[in-house]
Amino acid sequence: MKIVLGSDHGGFRLKEEIKQYLIEKGMNVTDYGSFTPERVDYPVVAAKAAHAVADGTFDRGILVCGTGIGIGIAANKVRGIRAALCHDPYSAEFSRRHNDANILTMGERIIGSGLAKAVVNTFLQTDFDGSYHTARVNMIKEMEK
Numbered sequence: 001m002k003i004v005l006g007s008d009h010g011g012f013r014l015k016e017e018i019k020q021y022l023i024e025k026g027m028n029v030t031d032y033g034s035f036t037p038e039r040v041d042y043p044v045v046a047a048k049a050a051h052a053v054a055d056g057t058f059d060r061g062i063l064v065c066g067t068g069i070g071i072g073i074a075a076n077k078v079r080g081i082r083a084a085l086c087h088d089p090y091s092a093e094f095s096r097r098h099n100d101a102n103i104l105t106m107g108e109r110i111i112g113s114g115l116a117k118a119v120v121n122t123f124l125q126t127d128f129d130g131s132y133h134t135a136r137v138n139m140i141k142e143m144e145k
């Protein structure tokens, strides 16, 4: 599984922690920045990462800002993206099982790194249930046309 990471300054430190965590687990991760704690506009990073998930360059994205909200709103503007804001493993599990979410967003100012890693694990390890959920996801796709 190919994973892209991204953050603004508000999510830089948590994004770095998640990157190290995933690298230590042997995961295939690419970092789209930011690469310093300097101020950066989250829509810029969100757009770059979201387009790369939507075009199939990556299987999943993990985006972090201060709250996880702005970067998720921005990512969801890209056709084909279903970005889910999750700060607990239950939400992460069902964002995958029912919504086939392809990007996870979190807020560094909201969640500690231990819980964030558990959320990331669940998000990456859980499959879409398919079945009648496919029709609902297809309705969302119809809205993008």
Ligand code: RB5
Pocket: 008, 009, 010, 011, 042, 065, 066, 067, 068, 069, 070, 071
């Ligand atoms: C940056 O201060 C902050 O607004 C941003 O990281 C994010 O929380 C926006 O939703």
